Amino acid sequence: MIIPFTKMHGLGNDFIIIEDFSKKPSLGKEVIKKMSSRQFGIGCDQLLIIKEFEDTEAFVEMYNSNGSITGACGNGIRCIASHLMEKDNHERVFIRTIKDKLECWQENENISVNMGKPKFEPNMIPLAKDIKENKFELEGYMVNCVSFGNPHGVIFFDSIKELEEINILDFGPRLEKNPVFLEGANIEFAAVLSDGSIRMRVWERGAGITLACGTGACATLVVANKLKKSSRKNKIVLDGGDLTVNWLKNNDVIMTGSVEKVFDGQFYVK
Numbered sequence: 001m002i003i004p005f006t007k008m009h010g011l012g013n014d015f016i017i018i019e020d021f022s023k024k025p026s027l028g029k030e031v032i033k034k035m036s037s038r039q040f041g042i043g044c045d046q047l048l049i050i051k052e053f054e055d056t057e058a059f060v061e062m063y064n065s066n067g068s069i070t071g072a073c074g075n076g077i078r079c080i081a082s083h084l085m086e087k088d089n090h091e092r093v094f095i096r097t098i099k100d101k102l103e104c105w106q107e108n109e110n111i112s113v114n115m116g117k118p119k120f121e122p123n124m125i126p127l128a129k130d131i132k133e134n135k136f137e138l139e140g141y142m143v144n145c146v147s148f149g150n151p152h153g154v155i156f157f158d159s160i161k162e163l164e165e166i167n168i169l170d171f172g173p174r175l176e177k178n179p180v181f182l183e184g185a186n187i188e189f190a191a192v193l194s195d196g197s198i199r200m201r202v203w204e205r206g207a208g209i210t211l212a213c214g215t216g217a218c219a220t221l222v223v224a225n226k227l228k229k230s231s232r233k234n235k236i237v238l239d240g241g242d243l244t245v246n247w248l249k250n251n252d253v254i255m256t257g258s259v260e261k262v263f264d265g266q267f268y269v270k
Contacts, residue, residue: 002267003269004018004265005017005264005266005267006264006265008079008083009079009259009260010075010076010111010240010258011075011211011238011257012211012241013075013210014043014044014045015045015046016035016042016044016046016047017048017079019049020051021050032067033065035047036067037065042265045065045210046064046065046070046073047063047065048062048063048080049062057094058095059096060077062076062097064204064205064206065208066206068205071098071099071100071150072097072099072115073214074113074115074214074217075212075214075257076214077097077104077113081095081111081113082111085106095113097149102114110256111259112254112255113255114254115253115255116148117253118146118148118218118222122145125151126182127180138153138175138178139178141155142156143175144227146219146222150186151186152188153175153181153186153187154188155187155188155190156192156224156227156229157189157191159191163191166189168189172208172209175187184206188200188201188202188216189201189202189203190220192230196234198229198230198236200217202238204216211238212241214243217238218245218253218255220236221236221247232248243256244256
């Protein structure tokens with residue numbers, strides 16, 4: 001079997017994009033893991049399958065590099081939007097996932113997506129039933145939780161020095177898999193920089209350390225605003241580049257940043 005694909009990235013957060021309008025069952029978990037492997041396949045943080053595309057609306061299945069399903073991927077959505085808008089000469093498109101329907105458009109050289117409204121209720125994140133607040137201490141850190149179609153735990157440090165010294169390879173997986181998170185969680189480590197922008201590092205559920213996380217940037221911005229560390233619009237500085245996140249008065253969150261097509265190719269499955 002030959003699988004055509006497009007490789008794209010948003011700030012180094014990279015994706016395999018597959019168009020499959022045949023209504024066939026999705027690729028098996030082992031194939032997804034092999035394609036996502038940087039040693040045995042193409043390599044990516046997430047694999048995205050466009051299952052439907054009519055007029056300006058697409059339905060997309062999203063998988064982490066370990067083969068698990070994810071309900072949201074902000075940078076991946078922006079990459080798919082750019083791919084479809086360029087392909088069919090659209091000014092904006094709507095991307096449906098198993099969780100949401102998101103509007104995307106081009107803004108100068110960047111791609112924007114309306115990520116919808118953050119969910120702070122513990123049962124919507126979801127957290128363990130005995131957790132009544134979305135803010136609590138975990139392994140010595142104060143974790144602020146929110147969902148953008150996938151669960152996030154945001155930790156703010158008092159200084160950039162503390163942030164850069166944290167061992168994400170140690171704490172990331174431990175926090176991700178803590179039983180308090182019923183579906184695991186993306187863990188964001190953040191600090192406010194001297195210019196007021198926010199530096200963020202991330203451990204992604206099912207993918208590990210990545211250079212950028214769109215939903216994580218959105219989660220970090222809304223938590224920062226809740227903690228009175230930021231206005232409702234700010235620059236999030238990630239390992240792979242910068243995203244602008246704007247929490248509108250109607251509570252929708254707009255994320256804007258660059259995307260880039262890397263190459264087209266074919267993957268061979270025996």
